Amino acid sequence: MLDHCNAPGLISLEKAQALLQKHITPIKETVDRALAESLGFILADSVVSPVNVPSHDNASMDGYAVRLTELASEQALPVAGESFAGKPFTGTMPEGCCVRIMTGGCIPEGADTVIMQEYARKTPKGIQFTQWPDAAGASIRPMGDDIQCGACIFKQGHKIKAQDIGLLAAMGVSTVSVFRPLKVAVFSTGDELRQPGEALRYGEIYDSNRFAIKAMLSKMNSEVIDLGCIPDDPQRIREALAQANEQADVVITSGGVSVGESDYTRDALDEMGEVTFWKIAIKPGKPFTFGKLGDSVFFGLPGNPVSALVSFQQLAAPALRVMMNMTTPPVREIQATCQTPLKKHPGRKEFQRGICEITDTGQITVSTTGGQCSGILHSMGVADCYIVLPEDNGGVHVGDSVAVQLFDELLS
Structure with missing residues (x-):
């Protein structure tokens, strides 16, 4: 057991992320899913195209299929037939003729160019063309132009998006x-928590963390087991942890991992499993706990709502993606000119909530959402990015360049 809890100071975000990667084991079980029901799942195998897309040379616009060498004069060409999408011209196109063709129609054997219909004029003797290209191949999409048969289209670990389903369907993958x-498994702890729709008594608040965490897990296509809200009772918390460990690969709690007299979750984790690390040098999100609980891994998120969201997105989510076998998306971080002064004390890496904009002159700017207290959940609703301030930063002046981390798919 790594007893970072008793070590002087806090561990850095980077060290915590490295420890998570070291102690996380990806799941191995796979299932076959129908293409229409695969959105959001992670590919267990690479996908190699079984076909060319398109499967034949076809017209990229409406017009006439011709032999370019036969357009040397303005002599009209008789129309030998038609080639529409799904209704190709059969046989070889006769010499000295053209074929009426529509977008997507197969290029007739013998033709090498498509002349768009705007450059064609009907005459009693056939079609007379007013313009044509210098080289053959114009307005033709060759077979395999989009995807070559045998090409690796997606690698193992790719998360299937909506556009991917269209692409897989185009390859005939079912x-x-x-x-x-x-x-x-997810649950919140706290005697003060009530559920939305219930009446609040003096000193009570609504349980917002569990709903936000479940929403982010849904975006990750996880199977969420909602164990509700557990009161500050050591036995009830132990029972909830045991039930969660029995049913889930991962247990995520909110609250009860700080140093308060009623923060029993970490004590229960010490009894029933082990704590790998506790307390991270970030703000908000310092009282984050990671450990093992029998057959599952455990993430203890802080109780303050912004702290819970930030620590989930910065620490829990990357670890969950590893467990899911998902290829980790790159962190979208850019430099921006700060439009508002920012207060900060050196010592912890801060994720201040910001609004990023591009000016009329193309300059990337960022402004604070206002108060940065970890209880101001509204700041996450209006923000579209974090202003990332390193540990040694002591504040930001207007006009300073700052690192901006754009919200990923979990928060956008």
Whole structure:
């Protein structure tokens, strides 16, 4: 057991992320999914195209298929037939003729060019062309122009998006092998918590963290097991952890991992499993806990709502993607000119909520959302990025360049 809890100071975000990668094991079970039901799943095998797309040379616009060498004069060409999408011209196009063709129609054997219909004029003797290209091949999409048969289109670990389903369908793929969804048990702790729709008594608040965490897990296509809200009772918390460990690959709690007298979750984790690390040098999100709980891994998120969201997105989500076998998306970080002063004390890496904009002159700017207290959940709703301030930063002046991390798919 790594006892970072008793070590002087806090561990850095980067060290915490490295420890998570070291202690996380990807799931191995796979299932076959129908293409129409595969959105959001992670590919268990690479996908190699079984066909060329398109499967034949075809016209990229409406017009006439011709032999370019036969357009040397303005002599009209008789129309030998038609080639429409799904209704190709059969046989070889006769010499000295053209074929009426529509977008997507197969190029007739013998033709090498398509002349768009705007450059064609009907005459009693056939079609007379007013313009034509210098080289053959104009307005033709060759077979395999989009995808070559045998090409690797997606690698293992790719998360299937909506446009990917269209691409797989275009290749004739009807089922895909994917990793099964990650099972994640979620519960909040706290005597003060009530559920939306219930009346609040003095001193009570609504349980917002569990709903936000479940929403982000849904975006990750996880199978969420909602264990509700558990009161600050050591036995009830132990029972909830035992139930969660029995049902899930991952257990995520909110609250109860700080140093308060009623923060029992970490004590229960010490009894039932082990704590790998606790307390991260970030703001918000310092009281984040990671450990093992029997057959599952455990993420203890802080109780303050912004802290819970930031620590989930910065620490839990990357680890979950590893467990899901998902190829990790790159962090979208850019430099921007700060439009508002920012207060900060050196010591912890801060993720201040910001609004990023591009000016009329193309300059990338960022402004704070206002108050940065970890209880101001509204700041996450209006923000579209984090202003990332390193540990040694002591504040930002207007006009300073700052690192901006754009919200990923979990928060956008």
